Amino acid sequence: MIPAPLVVDVRRGALAELGGILADQRISPGGRVAIAVGATYGPTVRKLFADAIDGHGLAAADWFTVEGGTINTAVRLVEQVRLRRYDAIVGIGGGTVLDVTKFAAARLGLPMVAVATNLAHDGIASPISTLDNDAGRGSYGVPAPIAVLVDLDLIAQAPPRSIRSGIGEVVSNLSAIADWEAAHRQHGEEIDGLAVSLARTSAQAVMNHRGSIADDDFLVTLTEALVLSGLAMVVAGTSRPSSGACHEISHAIDLMMPSRRAHHGEQVGLGAAFAWWLRGDEQAFHATVDCLHRHGLPVRPADLGFNLVEFTEFVTFAPQTRPGRQTVLEDLALTIPQLTEQVHAFNDHAYARITNDGVIQ
């Protein structure tokens, strides 16, 4: 049995229907919900409901503002929400608000409804909450959202760079699956065929789509891919289908250079390209670089503002961010001089690929 979301609704104007959806699905017949919003987006979202509150069944809702994506923010939200009885907790916002709300919902034992205002990563439907803590940043296992709403009108207002980063997130699935399949073959790690199908199909749908984030059709495909990636993690019971060497490299950046972090999806996309390079899979390397480049995503360390020495430090440290997880980085166990050489070769070939002249500079 898979605890799948009751509702997945992706369209323009979805947010205005929130009250109706909560009532129809028996998530909250009377709209007695706690709604968490971010400090910047919150007022706009509240106004939408203030203008049309009658008939939407949200008159009984209480609003909470969350600031920052830390474990302390999540604990504070728990303390505020537990003072009254609610049917569910709704998070409306980008990744940070959803991560905080998911964690709070798990602590409170309430179903969580995710209303995504951004498509930057696969947390919109995943059973994982990523929060900053004293040790840097942690991933916490939580129940996945019971309903996922994506309002394309809100997505259209999100910064394009953050939406594009969601493409890197989905594309990295293929690299994560390659790591999982290798761990299965070489180390007998248990693998889940349904989780693999969901994660792989979503990545291929995005890679094969010729549109851009300016098209609704592409945005729907990207959203569905992010939702299915989250479901793949629910099925697998771990982040394995969407997180391998690509994510270890990103975690290393988060921990080693917190002040220079880029978007998660930008980091894992670059990490996936490097992992394909290490595997010596030229076709997958080219397909990944081509897709990232087509959407204006980083394909070389310099595109993220890192030099090759720094990037070599990230890939050297990466395996320590997820002890016990077997990926191409752990399998090859390259020395620092070998990694330095691979980082340079990767950088040259990625550059040659995007400049299309095939000449390595």
Ligand SMILES: [Zn+2]
């Ligand atoms: Zn991710």
